[in-house]
Amino acid sequence: MEKQWAGTTYGNEWMHKWLIRILRYIDVRFLYLFVAVLIIPVCLVLNPSRSIAYRYFRQRIGYGRLKSAWKTYVNHCLFGQVVIDKFAMYAGKKFRIEIENYDAYINLTKQKEGFLQLSAHIGNYEIAGYTLTCQDKRINALVYAGEKASVMRNRDRMFADTNTRMIAISPDMSHLFEIDEALSDGEIVSMPADRSSGSSKYIEHEFLGAKARFPLGPFSVATMHGFDVLAINVMKASLRSYKIYVTPLPYDKAATRQEQIRQLSLAYANELEKRVRQYPAQWYNYFEFWE
C-alpha cells in the first residue's frame, strides 16, 4: 500500500479558532485531561489507527499484549497533546525547549552553502520551526498544499518573524525546483522524510526489525548537489517541555549517486530508529509503515 496522508490537520476552521481562544485562558493540562478521558476512548473505538498502533507496539517494539494495548492509548493521548501544544503555540503559550547538539545546527547556518533538515511524524516537529530559526539563512518548509487555511494562516503568523517560507507540494512538481533553487542560494530546506510527497518511489531499509519504505525524494534532492543534511526530531519530554535532537547525517559525496542516496537514507533510518526506540509512544504514522 502506498503511504498516503490527507495532508491536513483534523477539525474545521471554526474548531481551530475556538481551540486557540480557549487556550489563551486555560492551562493546556485541562485540555490534555479532557482529551484523554473523553476524546481518545471514542477515537480508539471508531478509528482504525487503534489496530495500527497496537501492531506497531506488539511487532516492532516487542511489547506484550496488555502493555501494547495500554501504550496504544498513551500514544493517542500524546498525539492529542502535541496537537493541543501546536494550537497552544498559536495562542501564545511557551514551552521549555532543550536542544541537543545545537552546535551542529549553528555550524551549518554559518556556512555559505544551503542544507536540508529532515523531519518525521514523531514528536512535534512544528516546535522546531519556532525554535531553530536563523536570521542569516531563510528556512523553506515543505508543506502539504491541502492543509487547512486556518492552520496555514496561524503558521504564517507564527513564522512571520522567523525568516521562514512555506513551499507547498505541487502537482506540477515545481516545488522540486523551488527546493533545489533555495538550497543552491544557500538557504535551508525542511522536509519530511518518512512519508512520500509527490512521488511513489522509495528505498527500503531495515527499520525496527523489518523492511520499511522511505521516500526517495528527500535523499534524491539532497544528493543532487551534495548538500549537508541534518535529522531534526522534536520529542515531548514532559507536559511542558520538548527536546530537540539535531543529528548530522553523513554520506560519501564522492560516491556514485545511487550509493550516496543509499548511504544517506540508511543514516536517516538508523537515526529515526534510535529516536523511536527512545520515545516509542511518540510514533504518529498511522498507516501500515512496514507493508
Place this chain on the structure above:
Amino acid sequence: MEQLINDLKLQIKEALHLEELSLEDFDENTPLFGEDGIGLDSIDILEIVVLMEKEYGIRMSKPKEGKAIFQSIKTIAEYVQENRKK
C-alpha cells in the same frame, strides 16, 4: 537537433533504468508524465536535471519553467539546445 534528441533518449533511458523501453517507443513527442505517456514522476525529473547539469552544463534556476521543459524529449532538447554550456 535530431542527434541531440537521440543522445537525450539514450542518456535518459540509462539514467532512469528504463531498460524495457525501446528507442522506437520513445518518441520525441511522447509525454513524459501521466498515463498517456511514459509515466515518469518527480524523482525521475530530478535525475534528468542532474543529467542536464552533468552532460550539458545547464543549471536550472527558474522553478516555474520546469513543467514546460519536461513535457517531452523534444521540449527538453529545445531547452538544452538554447542553454547548453558544453
